[in-house]
Amino acid sequence: MLLGDPPIHAENLHRWKRVTESYRDLSLDDQGKIRTWLHCISYPYHKHPKEVTSRTNHIWSLSQSIREPSKIWWKRSLFEATVGHQRQLIDLVDLGDVLGFSYRNEKFEINEENLHNVANRLAEILTTRVDEEGTEHIRTSALPIKFLMDYTDEDGISMYTSRMARVMKLLLKISAGKQKTSIGKSWKNCICSLVSSPPQPEPNLTTSPSNRRAWAGAKRPRREAAASEGGWEDASHPGPSGPRSHREA
Structure with a gap:
């Protein structure tokens, strides 16, 4: 696969699996070294925004190629919808992963035990973007969540809508019981981050x-x-x- 080729998605998964067979046989440490090496050798020569996006998507696709085929849930249409917007594909896939899009059934659970990690990761993705050098920036424009709405569970219900609603329900329940504490305030801020509204x-x-x-x-x-x-x-x-x-x- 070349830098200009489309990133990994459900429709080209088998091709990526075929050409990355030797890469996937390496240890996780060696895989990381290869991705770092690819970034270092191409960074000085490919600085046009389109080239930067291609490089980012290619290196990211290498890291995703070790997944089980059933865990590559995003389709070519998600990639096509985000062309020209650096890292949007990666961020939207991250959102879907946090909300368990690989599981279209009841294997995915949100409860009070894992709520803290799930909610904070969602808030982080929705409010912060990371550039190619790993520097975090506050988002000045929202992620196009609409592109995730067509991914449904086994009952045909939007997984983003239903699972985000479950997260919000638990957050509100916990926040209501801790309003007078600093913990309650942190949950309130987290809720506001998820709905893109500053706390009043x-x-x-x-x-x-x-x-x-x-x-x-x-x-x-x-x-x-x-x-x-x-x-x-x-x-x-x-x-x-x-x-x-x-x-x-």
């Missing part, structure tokens, strides 16, 4: 009774408000515009 400080409730009443009204859950205003008959119903939830973890 709560106003001082000791100013006056009227202010307290106003703040209490503002904090009333949207579903409760909708139900009391003649909207949804059941305030616990997610409503027509809510995310389509999957099975509970």
Whole structure:
């Protein structure tokens, strides 16, 4: 495979497996040395953005070629949708990996034990990008999550939508029980990162009774408000515009 060839994906997996057979027989340490060597010898000569992307995708594809075939879940269409945007393919694959896109069934679980690692990794990918030299930068534009929506589980439900909803549900549950602690604040910041919304400080409730009443009204859950205003008959119903939830973890 040459630097200009498409990166690894489900449709060209067997070709990548064939040409990387000798590479995959090496130890993980030697594989890492080869990827570093490829980067070093090509870096001084290929600095055009298109060349940089090709090199990044090629070296990344080498690292992915050691996966089991069933774990290469992304399709050629994901690569084609991200052409011209450096590292978007890699970041979107990372998101899918964290949310277990390799498992279209109930083998993938999100629970309170692994929630911390899952949520923080999701927030990291969504808010931070890494350049070719490994330097982190705050994202100035959002990842095109829409390209992941077509990847569905065995029931035909978008895995990104259903599994992110499960993460958010657990985060909100834990955050609600720890609001007065520094841990609670860190979870709140994590939730805000996942929805791309900066946390807002709560106003001082000791100013006056009227202010307290106003703040209490503002904090009333949207579903409760909708139900009391003649909207949804059941305030616990997610409503027509809510995310389509999957099975509970």
